[in-house]
Amino acid sequence: xxxxxxxxxxxxxxxxxxxxxxxxxxxxxxxxxxxxxxxxxxxxxxxxxxxxxxxxxxxxxxxxxxxxxxxxxxxxxxxxxxxxxxxxxxxxxxxxxxxxxxxxxxxxxxxxxxxxxxxxxxxxxxxxxxxxxxxxxxxxxxxxxxxxxxxxxxxxxxxxxxxxxxxxxxxxxxxxxxxxxxxxxxxxxxxxxxxxxxxxxxxxxxxxxxxxxxxxxxxxxxxxxxxxxxxxxxxxxxxxxxxxxxxxxxxxxxxxxxxxxxxxxxxxxxxxxxxxxxxxxxxxxxxxxxxxxxxxxxxxxxxxxxxxxxxxxxxxxxxxxxxxxxxxxxxxxxxx
Amino acid sequence: xxxxxxxxxxxxxxxxxxxxxxxxxxxxxxxxxxxxxxxxxxxxxxxxxxxxxxxxxxxxxxxxxxxxxxxxxxxxxxxxxxxxxxxxxxxxxxxxxxxxxxxxxxxxxxxxxxxxxxxxxxxxxxxxxxxx
Numbered sequence: 001x002x003x004x005x006x007x008x009x010x011x012x013x014x015x016x017x018x019x020x021x022x023x024x025x026x027x028x029x030x031x032x033x034x035x036x037x038x039x040x041x042x043x044x045x046x047x048x049x050x051x052x053x054x055x056x057x058x059x060x061x062x063x064x065x066x067x068x069x070x071x072x073x074x075x076x077x078x079x080x081x082x083x084x085x086x087x088x089x090x091x092x093x094x095x096x097x098x099x100x101x102x103x104x105x106x107x108x109x110x111x112x113x114x115x116x117x118x119x120x121x122x123x124x125x126x127x128x129x130x131x132x133x134x135x136x137x138x139x140x141x142x143x144x145x146x147x148x149x150x151x152x153x154x155x156x157x158x159x160x161x162x163x164x165x166x167x168x169x170x171x172x173x174x175x176x177x178x179x180x181x182x183x184x185x186x187x188x189x190x191x192x193x194x195x196x197x198x199x200x201x202x203x204x205x206x207x208x209x210x211x212x213x214x215x216x217x218x219x220x221x222x223x224x225x226x227x228x229x230x231x232x233x234x235x236x237x238x239x240x241x242x243x244x245x246x247x248x249x250x251x252x253x254x255x256x257x258x259x260x261x262x263x264x265x266x267x268x269x270x271x272x273x274x275x276x277x278x279x280x281x282x283x284x285x286x287x288x289x290x291x292x293x294x295x296x297x298x299x300x301x302x303x304x305x306x307x308x309x310x311x312x313x314x315x316x317x318x319x320x321x322x323x324x325x326x327x328x329x330x331x332x333x334x335x336x
Numbered sequence: 337x338x339x340x341x342x343x344x345x346x347x348x349x350x351x352x353x354x355x356x357x358x359x360x361x362x363x364x365x366x367x368x369x370x371x372x373x374x375x376x377x378x379x380x381x382x383x384x385x386x387x388x389x390x391x392x393x394x395x396x397x398x399x400x401x402x403x404x405x406x407x408x409x410x411x412x413x414x415x416x417x418x419x420x421x422x423x424x425x426x427x428x429x430x431x432x433x434x435x436x437x438x439x440x441x442x443x444x445x446x447x448x449x450x451x452x453x454x455x456x457x458x459x460x461x462x463x464x465x466x467x468x
């Protein structure tokens with residue numbers, strides 16, 4: 001019976017002190033009765049392995065003990081949807097607040113010393129802290145209700161008349177009209193970009209005059225960047241046009257969008273590496289050189305922000321694609 | 337793969353279906369006093385096997401809820417904890433049994449309706465075949 005005592009000791013490890021002795025005494029009796037029942041059937045004493053078999057069937061000590069505990073969950077099924085909804089709805093605000101605080105900190109430091117890598121690296125711990133705080137809040141509420149105050153019944157006290165107005169059904173597949181409009185707008189945007197080298201006022205407006213008087217000039221990187229963007233938009237335009245005429249190619253469209261996004265990220269990454277975007281002209285003073293450094297740093301920061309946003313957008317799209325494909329698989333299995 | 341998913345689904349639905357029935361069976365069985373092991377045997381003998389690790393904590397929970405009473409008593413030179421239905425438990429059991437019978441009747445009606453419809457369709461099919 002040494003094995004039984006060892007088992008009871010292991011179960012006792014996870015039981016609260018208040019009920020431990022009582023629970024174990026009852027469990028011992030029940031298990032002994034179980035073993036005696038088997039012995040009666042066999043007409044002999046149980047061997048060590050047969051005792052082990054009874055205990056194994058009874059269950060792993062930690063799980064057995066858990067069944068004697070009053071609360072088995074941090075957040076119960078009644079509150080879990082609210083908890084999940086809170087996490088989902090709050091997450092974009094967490095991202096926004098984090099972004100604003102990082103930019104504000106950078107500005108307070110005089111626009112110097114922003115480490116984008118460190119800022120991104122620190123973000124998971126912020127998300128983890130946010131998740132932990134929300135979970136702890138809900139867990140405390142779940143524990144306290146019914147013990148320290150009456151259970152809050154959220155299934156009552158709502159009025160169907162307060163529901164939001166009916167929205168038109170969202171179609172998953174883009175309409176033909178939407179596709180054509182997309183191609184037209186993209187074509188106009190492409191023409192506008194192509195016209196900029198000949199008509200700079202299209203992008204700078206009245207600032208063109210001031211630009212000519214500035215003691216700085218653009219680096220060749222801008223020229224490369226410009227043509228890379230033009231090529232990318234050109235490819236995208238062709239794909240968009242093809243997709244308008246191809247039905248049932250949603251999977252391909254998503255794939256192409258991803259590829260275009262990846263290429264866009266690479267282009268921005270190249271620009272982030274450039275670091276120098278404006279070079280001094282013929283007559284530049286010491287003060288202007290300082291301004292030039294600030295302008296270059298600001299442009300570089302702009303590209304870094306664009307890079308981070310593009311990567312986040314890509315990750316978001318990939319995640320959505322995985323989720324939708326899983327949902328499709330599940331519905332397929334259900335149909336089967 | 338599909339069959340594995342179906343098995344898992346069946347197990348989970350079966351568990352859900354059994355959960356409420358087990359409570360009803362335990363309460364009904366404890367109109368007569370039992371301790372854990374004999375209760376489990378009595379239920380198993382009537383075709384309702386319950387795992388020990390499910391039954392014993394369930395008894396504790398039902399006692400905490402006031403539906404059962406228990407006492408430690410010596411039997412065959414060993415101390416055992418005997419459970420019995422409390423007055424409150426008996427009242428709840430009556431209500432639950434009424435609910436159970438209601439559900440059972442409704443389910444039978446639904447199944448009978450379906451069966452009648454199917455029989456009728458089969459008869460009509462046979463009639464049509466004969467006429468041809």
